[in-house]
Amino acid sequence: MEVDQYTSVTTEWSYSGEGSRLPLIDESSALGTHLPKDRLIAVLDQVEMRVERLRRDTVRIEEERDSLLSTLDSVKHSELLGDISECDKDDIIRYADRILARAMTVEVAVRTDRDSQQEEALHQVNMYIDQLVMSVHEDAVIAHTRCQTYMNACTSQPDPCSGTDKNFESAILGCTLDDQKRVKKRLQGLLDYFAKLNITTCT
Numbered sequence: 001m002e003v004d005q006y007t008s009v010t011t012e013w014s015y016s017g018e019g020s021r022l023p024l025i026d027e028s029s030a031l032g033t034h035l036p037k038d039r040l041i042a043v044l045d046q047v048e049m050r051v052e053r054l055r056r057d058t059v060r061i062e063e064e065r066d067s068l069l070s071t072l073d074s075v076k077h078s079e080l081l082g083d084i085s086e087c088d089k090d091d092i093i094r095y096a097d098r099i100l101a102r103a104m105t106v107e108v109a110v111r112t113d114r115d116s117q118q119e120e121a122l123h124q125v126n127m128y129i130d131q132l133v134m135s136v137h138e139d140a141v142i143a144h145t146r147c148q149t150y151m152n153a154c155t156s157q158p159d160p161c162s163g164t165d166k167n168f169e170s171a172i173l174g175c176t177l178d179d180q181k182r183v184k185k186r187l188q189g190l191l192d193y194f195a196k197l198n199i200t201t202c203t
Contacts, residue, residue: 058110063185065106070193072100077137112178121174125183128168132190144194147187154184 034042076096081089114122128150136143145162152158153169172180 055110058108059182061108062110062182063189065103065108066186066189068103069100070189072096072103074193074196110178112176114176114179117174118176118179121171122176122179124171125168125175125179128165128171129183129186129190140194140197144191147190147194151184151187151191154180154187 076093081092084092132143132146132150135146146165148159148162149165150168152162152164153166153172158164172183175183
């Protein structure tokens, strides 16, 4: 049995050409200079590296998709729409809706193992954020303030202009570390959205 492996376990992988090829195990070949266990472990080490990179890339794609959806929403509610004719406004909205429909065909997810308490904590966190998003067009200033109090619950250096939402803090602390990171990035995306709208809470 021979393991067809790269020259180093720490080789930097790419996703095109030969760099995308995973190590192969050839049962019919000689063993070579390494013990079978060591060679198999080396293969598993490389596969583990690829799995972790795949998870990171998927998270990045999730974040990019959320950013695109946020941008589409900002276009559909832009004040600039008030400066153009109704006909042109309808064209813009239809164009944005067509892109949105296309974007919604993309589904990516990284599954995180959670126990029942962590599942419940994440459910609570998502409920808080969903309610926040729904309130944006009712009162953007209040929504921004609430978003900042949520972000303060996720960081060791909270914004001095706002407090920390203790209920959200309790919920986020019950989540897995991966979920905490994703929630923080999601909140940062919302804060960036508020920044584009020139919404502030500090006076």
